[in-house]
Amino acid sequence: MSLKITEVGPRDGLQNESKEISTEDKLAFIRKLQSAGISNIEATSFVKKEAIPQLSDAKELSASLHWKEGTNFSALTPNLKGYLAAKEAGFREVAVFTAASESFTKRNINRTVAESIEGFREIFREAHKDGIRVRGYVSTVIDCPYEGKIPPEKVLEIAKILLDQGAYEISLGETIGTAVPTEVERLLAKLLKEIPSQKLAGHFHDTYGMAIANVEKSFELGIRSFDSSAGGLGGCPYAKGASGNLATEDLLYFFQKSGIQTGIDLSKLIEASSFMEAALGRKLASRTYIALKAKASS
Ligand code: HMG
């Protein structure tokens, strides 16, 4: 399997930003991501407005997305209502999301893990009929902000259920960015005994600066699908203190210097991040972004 990068900046990146970003600015950001050659973009989520006010323009945003050939847009959908809205908006891929921790799941989607999985059944059933691809997220795969260490067995159990239900890939959410490679190795050692590496993706947050090391470990163990956000945007409203996702710039720099093709133009990506940095009015955290931007302007 060749490398797959899913840009989650417009969804995971923006969902936690308190400054309201206009739909026009989100669309311009997404267009710039497309221009950089990013082909998998998680554009928004169809969730309860009060839960994530920043993304409550999902319908309007989708109406003006540039659905050009070659871009696979996806949207997060917690329930059938969200799924139907995403389908109506034109998405051909959705992502369901639950967690390996009860407390996190309760706070995030007001369900037990079992209830969330039960609720996804109708999404999988409809998506199967509609020919829409479903990705499955499992959050808190190593640490939970409320429950601490999560046993790999729990992650395996949930990932297997979502795959059985019809998810084409499971994105492993390292939600609070606390994990180190030895922990990732322990988790993957468990999962890879029963799940092929092509069905797993790494979704690392970068709170402690360990995300790229965790990518390297995952890559070494056969994982070829990673989520990241431009400039390192992001966080999680239900995981206090969690900072952004692994920056797409850091991921690209790492792969390019390691001789692995990504098909993404790093300098154009910097333009996308720079645009969003100005719209947000705050500095983005990605080391690679900061270094390359400074170099370009010197
Ligand atoms: P609830 O309050 O239990 O829902 O919320 P409900 O079914 O009781 O409905 C309550 C109201 O919400 C109703 O409206 C519904 O219509 C409405 P009312 O009749 O009162 O006017 N509603 C909706 N509206 C729009 N879209 C929908 C929808 N569903 C119900 N889809 C619910 C449960 C799941 C809806 C809520 O908790 C929610 O929307 N949560 C989303 C939280 C979220 O987006 N979190 C961030 C994403 S997860 C993440 O970031 C982690 C990840 O990045 C991986 C990682 O890093 O680990 C993916």
Ligand code: MG
């Ligand atoms: Mg996330």
